[in-house]
Amino acid sequence: MTDTATRATRDYIEQAERFGARNYAPVEVVITRGEGCFLWDVEGRRYYDFLSAYSAVNQGHCHPRIVQALVEQAQRLTLTSRAFHNDRMGDMLEKIAELTGFQRVLPMNTGAEAVETAIKAMRRWGYLVKGVPDGKAEIIVAEDNFHGRTTTIVGFSSDPDAYAHFGPPTPGFVRVPYGDAAALEAALGPNTVGVLLEPIQGEAGVIIPPDDYLPRVRAACTRARALLCLDEIQTGLGRTGKMFAYEHVGACPDLLVLGKALSGGVYPVSCVAGLSEVMELFTPGTHGSTYGGNPLAAAVATAALEVLVDEGLPERAARLGAHALARLRAELTSPGVREVRGRGLMLAVELKAPAAKQAVRALKDAGVLAKDTHKTTIRFAPALVIDDEDLDRALDLIVPVLNRA
Ligand SMILES: Cc1ncc(COP(=O)(O)O)c(C=O)c1O
Numbered sequence: 001m002t003d004t005a006t007r008a009t010r011d012y013i014e015q016a017e018r019f020g021a022r023n024y025a026p027v028e029v030v031i032t033r034g035e036g037c038f039l040w041d042v043e044g045r046r047y048y049d050f051l052s053a054y055s056a057v058n059q060g061h062c063h064p065r066i067v068q069a070l071v072e073q074a075q076r077l078t079l080t081s082r083a084f085h086n087d088r089m090g091d092m093l094e095k096i097a098e099l100t101g102f103q104r105v106l107p108m109n110t111g112a113e114a115v116e117t118a119i120k121a122m123r124r125w126g127y128l129v130k131g132v133p134d135g136k137a138e139i140i141v142a143e144d145n146f147h148g149r150t151t152t153i154v155g156f157s158s159d160p161d162a163y164a165h166f167g168p169p170t171p172g173f174v175r176v177p178y179g180d181a182a183a184l185e186a187a188l189g190p191n192t193v194g195v196l197l198e199p200i201q202g203e204a205g206v207i208i209p210p211d212d213y214l215p216r217v218r219a220a221c222t223r224a225r226a227l228l229c230l231d232e233i234q235t236g237l238g239r240t241g242k243m244f245a246y247e248h249v250g251a252c253p254d255l256l257v258l259g260k261a262l263s264g265g266v267y268p269v270s271c272v273a274g275l276s277e278v279m280e281l282f283t284p285g286t287h288g289s290t291y292g293g294n295p296l297a298a299a300v301a302t303a304a305l306e307v308l309v310d311e312g313l314p315e316r317a318a319r320l321g322a323h324a325l326a327r328l329r330a331e332l333t334s335p336g337v338r339e340v341r342g343r344g345l346m347l348a349v350e351l352k353a354p355a356a357k358q359a360v361r362a363l364k365d366a367g368v369l370a371k372d373t374h375k376t377t378i379r380f381a382p383a384l385v386i387d388d389e390d391l392d393r394a395l396d397l398i399v400p401v402l403n404r405a
Contacts, residue, residue: 008042027364027371034061037386037394039369048394050363050370050380055202055234055346057265058317059307060385066264069303070296078296082288088298095305096273099243100256104279107271107293111233111259112148114270117287118196118229118257119152121272123172124281126193130225137193140226142178146203147196147231179209181216188220194227194255199245202234205377206341206348214251221254227278229255233270234346237261238308238384241318241344248343254278264304269297313384317344320391324380327395334403338376347380348373351405359405366397378402 012030029047033040037060039049052058059066073088080086093105106121108114122139126132141147143158154162155169163169174192176183178201188195195217201207214230221228230253235245237258242248244256255278259270268291272279291297308314321344328340328349339350351359356372363370363378370378380398382391 012042027360027369029364029369036060037383037390046367047364048368048382048386048390048397050368050382050394050398052381052383053265054260054371055239055381056260056263058238058261058313058384059264059304059311060383061265063264063266063304063307063385065307066266066300066303069299070266073296073299076295079291079294081290082293086293086295086298088295088302089293092293092298092302092305095302096258096262096271099305099309100258100273101252102256102273102279103276105271105273106279106282106287107269107297108289109268109270109291109297110148111231111257111270112150112153113289113292114233114257114259114272115147115153115196115231116150117272118194118231118255118274120287121255121274121278121281122194122196122227122229124286125227125278126191128281129277130193132191132193136191137172138174138189138191139172140174140176140184140187140192140195142197142201143175144178144201144204144207145175145196145198146201147198147233178204178207179213181210181213181220184217185220188224188226192224192226194229195221196229196231198231198235199249200235200240200343200346202346202379203373205350205373206343206346206379208341208343211249214246214249218251218253227254229253229257231257233257233259237305238314238317239344239346239381241314241321243308243314245343261308262304263297263300264307266304267297267300269301269304308384311385314344317384320384320386320388321345321347323388324391324395327392328399331395331399332402334405336405337402342380345381345384345386348377349380349402350377351402352376353405355405359402362401362404363398366401368394368397368401 123137126137152170156173255274263269354375
């Protein structure tokens, strides 16, 4: 590392800190280039990216096929708004419908917007179809949920960092412990219009519920005439070793929320896919977004989904994830490690002490970028295109660092 390079890194960070709002605490590294499972910093140092932009980059950084779709479309047409049809959106919607098995898809941009869309869909269905008295709709959510950052969504968060001083919270949400089907069953009532859950809680630290949890929730929702909405923004599109995480336990939702890897990290694209009975309740003027469904997003998402299928990335995640989990479980022998857990390439190591931030710093120094969550947990989520040798090389770097934790 030269003096100039050291200064350059510090300069970038100071500039961002001087002019930006301080709503993030990034790892002290300035990235300038990415390819596949690798990132390079401004000093030319290469890292294994084991965060993958919180699982947005399942297809790997700058996947050539997705980038080509972006470039070609950017030279032709980028935005019309939904005031007009465009010649790319249909392909994306058809592809998502085919992949999810749902009849109708509503495209948005960010994950939080898609979650908001699902909340609106559930409420609308509750009033117009279930017959819940106006203004009384309830949606059941889980403790330690993470669904995004809008005022409504943070209003039903149990994390004070997310909700404190952003109130008053939007009414109509009931929170129950995650993974406890009996508690959820008990919370279902005549005014419940839906249940909103992550099939595996990502931001909470890769929390995997018991295998019978989602099937029991599914059955209870059907009995109580409530919609089941799964937020697969982080777990979906191959990350856990299946195209969708709910497939591991066979509990099909009524609404499925997707984002992140829907565009392979190239452009913000999200959507809600769902039953016609629900999605058809949106009529012209009741919902929308200037950029939602734009031709650039559609071209990128179509390519991103083709890459997932053509390269067999969910199957790859299953195979490599099992290998990584077995290695970490066998080799992390330090008494400082409380638990290693994961499904597919969505992995986490929980430490006994609140030392995850220090571990992340040491991992960076060793050449692996990851991020801590909730003080004790480090998540590992490499791009699903990582090859066997690179995964093993990265694990060779990770194990000694965490055994010192
Ligand atoms: C499960 C889940 N839902 C929603 C979101 C919010 O997505 P976005 O940051 O694109 O708004 C995230 C982001 O981390 C997420 O993991």
